[in-house]
Amino acid sequence: xxxxxxxxxxxxxxxxxxxxxxxxxxxxxxxxxxxxxxxxxxxxxxxxxxxxxxxxxxxxxxxxxxxxxxxxxxxxxxxxxxxxxxxxxxxxxxxxxxxxxxxxxxxxxxxxxxxxxxxxxxxxxxxxxxxxxxxxxxxxxxxxxxxxxxxxxxxxxxxxxxxxxxxxxxxxxxxxxxxxxxxxxxxxxxxxxxxxxxxxxxxx
Numbered sequence: 165x166x167x168x169x170x171x172x173x174x175x176x177x178x179x180x181x182x183x184x185x186x187x188x189x190x191x192x193x194x195x196x197x198x199x200x201x202x203x204x205x206x207x208x209x210x211x212x213x214x215x216x217x218x219x220x221x222x223x224x225x226x227x228x229x230x231x232x233x234x235x236x237x238x239x240x241x242x243x244x245x246x247x248x249x250x251x252x253x254x255x256x257x258x259x260x261x262x263x264x265x266x267x268x269x270x271x272x273x274x275x276x277x278x279x280x281x282x283x284x285x286x287x288x289x290x291x292x293x294x295x296x297x298x299x300x301x302x303x304x305x306x307x308x309x310x311x312x313x314x315x316x317x318x319x320x321x322x323x324x325x326x327x328x329x330x331x332x333x334x335x336x337x338x339x340x341x342x343x344x345x346x347x348x349x350x351x352x353x354x355x356x357x358x359x360x361x362x363x364x365x366x367x368x
Contacts, residue, residue, distance in 0.1 A: 183302050198365055259274060263285040266282065266284075272286065276319065277338045279341060291339065294339070295336065295339050297320070297337065298338050304346035305359055306345065311337070311342075314348070319341075320336055324332070
């Protein structure tokens with residue numbers, strides 16, 4: 165017994181003469197729809213304009229050390245190096261070195277840390293040693309606000325961590341400026357020493 169659906173959907177075996185007008189019309193519609201779909205697939209798509217295309221950069225997780233991962237771009241374009249500030253040419257306007265007293269047009273410490281010391285007096289091992297932010301806070305009992313918010317905020321140099329390349333960049337401060345800031349915060353070296361002893365005693 166033939167079902168109603170088999171009557172509506174003619175098979176390949178069905179002779180064309182036995183199809184009704186409605187079935188023939190439906191067959192033509194389906195055939196034209198299939199041809200249109202086939203042509204649409206074969207149509208050549210226009211080439212994409214490279215300027216319009218948005219390239220997605222690959223991201224890799226970076227351990228922030230604070231219990232969560234940051235996404236860092238793999239191929240980050242390094243910024244072009246900035247030109248150093250022009251030296252002060254006129255001798256009366258030149259800053260004087262805090263150590264030798266002579267005027268100088270330009271120096272690394274002046275350009276980087278805004279500290280008046282000429283390159284001849286620069287002492288990287290002692291007074292002008294660079295210390296990390298963690299050392300500055302633990303050794304001189306300073307807080308983040310003492311380094312960043314208290315005017316004028318201390319300038320620092322950012323460098324990659326040589327021991328842990330995946331960690332955030334280190335912030336290095338000039339020791340002599342951190343010492344001056346500690347004296348501003350604590351009032352005197354004696355007060356700073358007392359506070360350090362008190363904290364050590366509390367830890368025990």
